Amino acid sequence: MTTVNEDTESQEEKSQLSVPSTSISLTATTSAYQLVSEIPTEESQKFDLSAHVWSDEDNEDILETPNKYGPKYEAPHERPIWANKTEYLLAQVGFSVGLSTIWRFPYLCFHNGGGSFLIIYILMMFLVGIPLLFLEMAAGQRMRQGSIGVSPGLVLMAWNLFYLVQSFQSPLPWLLCPLSKNSSIDSECARTSPTTYFWYRKVLKATDEIEIDGKPVMHLSASVLVIWLIICISMIKGPKSTGKMLYISVLLPYIILFSLLIRSLTMKGAYFGLKNLLAAKVPALYSVEVWRRTGNQLFLSLGPGFGSFTAISSYIPRSNNCVIDAYAVAFLNLLVSLTTTVFVFAVMGHLATKNNEKCYLMNAEKVMDLVTAQVLPPEAHPPDSLYHDPSAIYPKWLNNLPEHIKSRILPNLTDCDLSKELNKVMIGPGVVIVTFSDIVSLFSGPTFWSIVTFLLLVNLGLSTVIGIIQGIITPLQDTFSSLREHSKLLTVGVCVPMFLGSLLFVRPSGSYYVNLLDDYWVSLPLFFIVILETIAMAWIYGARRFLTDLSIMMGHPISPIYRWLWCFLSPFVLLVLFLSTLIHLSVKEITYLAWDSRISHEVTRIYPSWAKALLIFLVVITVLPVPVYFFYTVIIRVASPVSMSHNTVGPRLQVRQKRQKIIKMDKPKTEGKLSFL
Numbered sequence: 182m183t184t185v186n187e188d189t190e191s192q193e194e195k196s197q198l199s200v201p202s203t204s205i206s207l208t209a210t211t212s213a214y215q216l217v218s219e220i221p222t223e224e225s226q227k228f229d230l231s232a233h234v235w236s237d238e239d240n241e242d243i244l245e246t247p248n249k250y251g252p253k254y255e256a257p258h259e260r261p262i263w264a265n266k267t268e269y270l271l272a273q274v275g276f277s278v279g280l281s282t283i284w285r286f287p288y289l290c291f292h293n294g295g296g297s298f299l300i301i302y303i304l305m306m307f308l309v310g311i312p313l314l315f316l317e318m319a320a321g322q323r324m325r326q327g328s329i330g331v332s333p334g335l336v337l338m339a340w341n342l343f344y345l346v347q348s349f350q351s352p353l354p355w356l357l358c359p360l361s362k363n364s365s366i367d368s369e370c371a372r373t374s375p376t377t378y379f380w381y382r383k384v385l386k387a388t389d390e391i392e393i394d395g396k397p398v399m400h401l402s403a404s405v406l407v408i409w410l411i412i413c414i415s416m417i418k419g420p421k422s423t424g425k426m427l428y429i430s431v432l433l434p435y436i437i438l439f440s441l442l443i444r445s446l447t448m449k450g451a452y453f454g455l456k457n458l459l460a461a462k463v464p465a466l467y468s469v470e471v472w473r474r475t476g477n478q479l480f481l482s483l484g485p486g487f488g489s490f491t492a493i494s495s496y497i498p499r500s501n502n503c504v505i506d507a508y509a510v511a512f513l514n515l516l517v518s519l520t521t522t523v524f525v526f527a528v529m530g531h532l533a534t535k536n537n538e539k540c541y542l543m544n545a546e547k548v549m550d551l552v553t554a555q556v557l558p559p560e561a562h563p564p565d566s567l568y569h570d571p572s573a574i575y576p577k578w579l580n581n582l583p584e585h586i587k588s589r590i591l592p593n594l595t596d597c598d599l600s601k602e603l604n605k606v607m608i609g610p611g612v613v614i615v616t617f618s619d620i621v622s623l624f625s626g627p628t629f630w631s632i633v634t635f636l637l638l639v640n641l642g643l644s645t646v647i648g649i650i651q652g653i654i655t656p657l658q659d660t661f662s663s664l665r666e667h668s669k670l671l672t673v674g675v676c677v678p679m680f681l682g683s684l685l686f687v688r689p690s691g692s693y694y695v696n697l698l699d700d701y702w703v704s705l706p707l708f709f710i711v712i713l714e715t716i717a718m719a720w721i722y723g724a725r726r727f728l729t730d731l732s733i734m735m736g737h738p739i740s741p742i743y744r745w746l747w748c749f750l751s752p753f754v755l756l757v758l759f760l761s762t763l764i765h766l767s768v769k770e771i772t773y774l775a776w777d778s779r780i781s782h783e784v785t786r787i788y789p790s791w792a793k794a795l796l797i798f799l800v801v802i803t804v805l806p807v808p809v810y811f812f813y814t815v816i817i818r819v820a821s822p823v824s825m826s827h828n829t830v831g832p833r834l835q836v837r838q839k840r841q842k843i844i845k846m847d848k849p850k851t852e853g854k855l856s857f858l
Contacts, residue, residue: 269497273318273510275431276489276648278517279641280337282482285699286518287525289478294465295458299519301466301475306511309476309754310483312746313711315507317490319731320718335679336686336695338642339404340614341635343384346404348631355379356622372781376618381776390775390786391693401687405680412647413676416654417669430640435517437637442520445527445620449572454530457603458522469761476758477704483514484645486711489652495659499734528616531623533602534572540597541575542568547593561586650675696773697788701766702796706803708759712752713807719747766796 290298347354358370358378370378381387386398445451465471480486494503545567551557561582567574575597582590617638621631653675658664664671686695718727724744732739771793775786 266497266501269493269501270506270509271428271431272493272648273490273506274513275644276493277482277484277510277514277645279482279484279645280341280638282514282518283521283638283641284337285478286482287522289474290458290522291526291529293471293474294462294468296461297463297465298471298475300461301472302479302518303515305476305479305754306483306515308746309751310479310485311507311511312743312751313485313715314483314490314511315504315743316715316718316747317485318494318503318506320491320714320727335405335408335642335646335683336401336691338408338639338646339401339683339687340384341638341642342404342408343400344614344618345632345635345639348628348635351628353618353622353627353631354383355618356627369778369781376615378781379618380615382778385692385776386689387692387776388689389778391690391773391792392789393690395689397684397687398689398691401691402684405683405687408643408646409676409680409683411643412650413672415647416650416672416676430644434637434640437633438517438520438524441620441634442524442527444624445524445531448527448531448623450531450534451527452530453534453599454526454528454603455523457530457600458526470765473758473761473765476754477762480707480711481699481703482518483511484648486707486714487649487652489648492652492655493648495655500736502735503731504739525616528620529603532616532619533599536602537597537599538571540595540602541571544594544597545571545575548590551590551593557589558586561590650679693773693775697771697792697796698799700773701762701771702799704762705759705766705800708755708762709804710807712755712759715747715752715755719744719752724748766793771796 294301355376355378358366358375361367367378369382384401386395388395484490494501494506545563548557548561548563552559552562563578564574567578579587579590617634618631621627621634624630650672654668654671657671658668685691718724724747728739728741728744771788772785773788774783776782777784
C-alpha cells in the first residue's frame with residue numbers, strides 16, 4: 182500500500198528522480214558511477230567502494246546495461262515520496278502483519294511442537310526471512326506474481342466481516358443454539374458447541390465434503406463485494422487519502438490485540454494453555470515436515486515474493502536505511518504472531534479447563550445417582566463444595582476415596598483429561614475465529630467486544646490485501662507508462678476480475694478450496710519466485726556489486742554476511758523447502774478437515790484426484806509467465822541482433838561523446854602550455 186505526499190516532496194529528491202529528457206537516465210542498482218558522483222567530496226574520500234570493486238571498463242559496461250533491453254531512452258517518471266518515515270513503516274508493517282499471521286500461526290504452533298516450532302521459526306526468520314525482506318526492500322525489483330494469495334485472503338476477510346455485522350445483536354447469535362421447528366434445540370448444535378455450529382452451519386453453510394457443491398452463499402458474496410468496494414474506492418481516490426488511514430487501520434488493531442491479551446491472561450486455565458505453548462517437543466526439531474510447515478508459514482506471514490515490499494519501497498528516498506526497516510518489519514511481525522499465539526493458547530487453556538470441569542461435574546452426578554440408587558455406599562457421595570471449584574476439589578476427592586469404593590466408581594466414570602480437552606478445542610485452522618467468538622462471551626458487554634474484535638481482524642486483512650494489490654498495480658504502471666494516465670481504470674480493471682474469482686470460494690464447499698490453496702498452492706509458486714529473485718540478484722547481477730550499490734546509496738558499509746546469506750544459505754533453504762513441498766504433494770495424500778453433520782464434528786478427508794490436478798494446473802499457470810518472458814526476451818535478442826546492437830552501441834557512443842567534449846574543452850589550454858614549453 183503506497184501512501185505518498187507529493188506536496189511535501191523535497192527539492193533534492195526531485196532532482197534525483199527527474200532528469201532532462203535528453204540526458205541518460207540510470208537506475209540506482211545499475212550505476213555506481215552516477216551514485217558516486219552524487220556523494221559529497223568529503224564523504225567520498227572517507228568511503229569509496231567503487232575503486233576496489235569495478236574498473237573503468239566495468240563502469241562503461243554498467244552504463245550500457247539499462248539500454249540493452251529497451252528500444253529507446255525514456256526519462257523516469259517523477260515519483261512522489263512518502264510524507265514521512267512513519268507512514269512508510271506503517272505501510273510495510275500493515276502489509277506484512279495480516280490475517281495469515283493471526284489465522285494460522287497459533288494452530289501450526291500447537292500441532293508442530295509448540296516451543297520447538299517457535300525456535301525453528303525464529304531461526305529461519307534471522308537466516309532467511311530478514312535477508313529476503315532486506316533484498317526486496319532494497320532492490321526495487323518488480324514482481325509480476327503479486328496476485329498469489331489474494332483470493333484466500335479476501336475470503337478470510339469476508340468471514341470476519343460477516344461476524345462483524347452479526348455482532349450488532351444482543352445476545353450474540355453464536356452464543357446459543359437455535360431452536361428447531363418444534364421449539365426444541367437443534368440436534369446438530371446440541372452435539373457440539375454453539376460457536377462451532379454457527380461457524381460451520383451459519384457462516385460457511387459447509388457441505389460434508391468438497392464434491393458436494395452449491396450456489397455462492399449470499400451473505401458471504403455480499404461481504405466479498407463490500408471488501409472489494411472498500412479496496413477499490415480507497416485506491417481510486419489516490420494515495421493521499423489512504424495515508425492518514427494507516428494510523429487507524431494499522432495501529433488500532435494492535436491496541437485491541439494487546440487489550441485482549443491482558444484479559445485472556447487473567448482467565449482461569451490460561452496458565453495451563455501457556456505451559457503447553459512453552460513446552461518444546463524435541464522430536465519436532467528433527468522433523469522435515471515441521472521444518473517445511475514452519476518455512477511455509479514464515480513466507481506466508483512475512484510476505485516476501487509478493488512484490489508489495491518493492492512497490493512500497495519504491496516511494497522512499499534511496500538513501501533510506503532499508504536494513505533497519507527489514508529488521509523492524511520482521512520483529513513487529515514476530516511480536517504480533519507471539520502475542521496472538523499467547524492469547525489463543527490462554528483462551529484455549531481456559532476453554533479446555535471449562536470443558537474438563539464439565540466432565541468432572543458429569544462424573545459427580547453419575548456418582549450421586551449411583552448413591553441414590555444404593556449401588557454405591559453413602560461414603561462415595563461427592564462433597565457439596567465440588568461445584569465451587571471442580572478442578573481443585575474433584576481430583577482430591579477421588580484420590581481420597583477408599584480403594585474398594587474407588588474400584589467400584591471408576592468403571593462408571595468418563596476419563597477427564599485436560600490435555601485431551603485442549604487437543605479437542607485446538608482442532609482446525611478455523612480455531613482462531615472460534616476462539617475470538619468464544620472469548621467475547623466472557624467479557625461484560627459482549628456485543629461491544631465482539632464489534633471491536635472483528636473490526637480488528639477486518640482491519641488487519643484490509644491493510645494486507647491493499648498492499649498486495651498495490652504490488653500488482655505499481656509494477657504495471659512502471660512497465661507500461663501509458664497506464665499512469667488511466668490509473669483509476671487500471672485499479673477497477675484489477676479489482677473486478679479478482680472479485681469475480683473470489684466468488685468461487687464463498688460456495689458451500691468454498692472453505693475446502695481455501696484450505697487447498699492456502700495449505701498447498703501458495704507456497705510452491707512463492708518459493709519458485711523467491712528462488713529466482715535471489716539467484717538473479719546474488720549470482721547474475723552479483724551480490725558483491727549489489728551490496729556496493731547499497732553501501733554507496735546509504736553512505737555507510739553493510740555487513741558482508743548478507744552476501745553469504747544471499748548467495749548460499751537462502752537459496753539452499755528455499756530449494757529444500759520447494760523440493761520438500763513438491764515431494765509432499767507428489768508422494769503423500771493431501772487432506773482437509775470437513776464438517777460431518779451426522780456427528781456434528783470435524784473429520785479428516787482426502788482431496789479427490791481432480792483437486793490435485795487442479796492444484797498442479799494452478800501452480801503451472803502461476804509460474805508460467807516467468808519462463809515465457811525469459812524465452813521471449815532471448816528470442817527477441819537472437820531474432821533482431823542488429824537492432825539490439827544498435828540500441829547497445831548508441832548509448833555507449835553518447836557517453837563517450839560527452840566525455841570527449843569535456844576533454845576537447847580542456848585541450849586548447851593544454852596545447853597552449855605545451856607549445857609555450
